[in-house]
Amino acid sequence: MLGSHGRLIPSCTAMKIRALPELQALERIIELGGSNLESHVVGKVELPGIGTYPLLTVAMGSKSRDAPAVGYFGGVHGLERIGAEVVIAYLHNLVMRLQWDSTLHRQLDGLRLVFIPIVNPGGMILGTRANPSGVDLMRNAPIDAQDRVPFLIGGQRFSAGLPWYRGRISTPMEPENSAVCQVVEQELLARKFSLSVDCHSGFGVSDRIWFPFAHRRAPIAHLAEVHALTQLFTGSHSNHRYIFEPQSLQYLAHGDLWDYLYMRACASTSGVFLPLTLEMGSWLWVKKNPRQLFSRHGIFNPLIEHRQQRVLRQHMLFLDFLARAAYSHERWLPLGEDRAKHHSQALDQWY
Ligand SMILES: [Zn+2]
Numbered sequence: 001m002l003g004s005h006g007r008l009i010p011s012c013t014a015m016k017i018r019a020l021p022e023l024q025a026l027e028r029i030i031e032l033g034g035s036n037l038e039s040h041v042v043g044k045v046e047l048p049g050i051g052t053y054p055l056l057t058v059a060m061g062s063k064s065r066d067a068p069a070v071g072y073f074g075g076v077h078g079l080e081r082i083g084a085e086v087v088i089a090y091l092h093n094l095v096m097r098l099q100w101d102s103t104l105h106r107q108l109d110g111l112r113l114v115f116i117p118i119v120n121p122g123g124m125i126l127g128t129r130a131n132p133s134g135v136d137l138m139r140n141a142p143i144d145a146q147d148r149v150p151f152l153i154g155g156q157r158f159s160a161g162l163p164w165y166r167g168r169i170s171t172p173m174e175p176e177n178s179a180v181c182q183v184v185e186q187e188l189l190a191r192k193f194s195l196s197v198d199c200h201s202g203f204g205v206s207d208r209i210w211f212p213f214a215h216r217r218a219p220i221a222h223l224a225e226v227h228a229l230t231q232l233f234t235g236s237h238s239n240h241r242y243i244f245e246p247q248s249l250q251y252l253a254h255g256d257l258w259d260y261l262y263m264r265a266c267a268s269t270s271g272v273f274l275p276l277t278l279e280m281g282s283w284l285w286v287k288k289n290p291r292q293l294f295s296r297h298g299i300f301n302p303l304i305e306h307r308q309q310r311v312l313r314q315h316m317l318f319l320d321f322l323a324r325a326a327y328s329h330e331r332w333l334p335l336g337e338d339r340a341k342h343h344s345q346a347l348d349q350w351y
Helices: 021-036 081-097 102-109 121-126 175-189 223-236 257-268 283-288 290-294 296-300 305-327 336-350
Strands: 038-047 051-061 069-074 112-116 193-201 207-211 242-246 272-280
Touching: 021 051, 021 081, 038 121, 038 175, 051 102, 051 121, 051 175, 069 081, 069 175, 069 305, 081 112, 081 193, 081 272, 081 305, 102 305, 112 175, 175 193, 175 257, 193 305, 207 305, 223 242, 223 272, 223 305, 223 336, 257 272, 272 305
Parallel strands: 069 112, 069 193, 193 272, 207 242
Antiparallel strands: 038 051, 051 112, 207 272
16 A cells, blocks of 8 residues: 655545545645755555555755754544644644744754654544554564563554554565664664654643664663753743653563664664654543543543643644754764763663
8 A cells, every 4th residue: 555655646635535634734735835845755554445545755955965954743542633723734834944044044954853643544543542443553563572561552462443553464564664674764863963752642641852772671772961951941941840760761562663663774774763652641531531531532532622732732732842953963962971971871761
């Protein structure tokens, strides 16, 4: 189902039968961005009798390999629409600012930004966490947890009819994940410095920023860099509400795509690639509006409009921070003794 690279062609719209509002919004933004954006179809998801949906990537900014880059991903779990919406809202913000904001143009001269706002359009149309084949895309990478994972939630190979299904053993990754890997490898890994953020919702009452590992408790090689990045953010946003932590502090899982890509980066380049996951704490929305509990969609998304607007506004700041941090990485990436200090502080804080 993976299509070849190519310019966005208008015919993908004609092939759709049931419309996906987030995809329509994304297509409008791409049109609005005009020649400032590069957009590609990196795959297609076909749902017989329902429609065909493109996997769209959008990129902007410097084409130089020396430029740092940030990747923004959303909609990996079809039920967590707010993740896609946050990424789309940020892309919209950038496209509108391109019309007047010289600081943004200056920044994009030395920075590349890449987006896949809707990784799992099939799951979004069907209202499922998994993709249309019943596979949980965050349990599907070829990587096994090294310590005990929670039953089912940590990933299972019993049945696609149960949640958290990893897919069949020794089969290629799902087309949606292949598309993400292709974009990450082409756009992010071959650089001196890159960041990514994958936007999810549904875990607990607090907003969390997770970094690898998810498959083991051991610290990553770039713990000092992650620690320095979190200090930058907390130091300059004193009223922030995020909990920064390795995912392994909450639970371990098989098949985590970002662990897989992080390890590929470590094996193949000398550059720094820090993949982050934004987990928006949607139980808070349920607490404020308990009726949401009775809607499956409502557990993962703020159903009241003013709350949704606030959620979108709030996280945009973090997404923009990542662009600034990547652009400015030479000013803050720790070296030598400073790096050792960050590493040991991080060990005390998280391990
Ligand atoms: Zn998720």
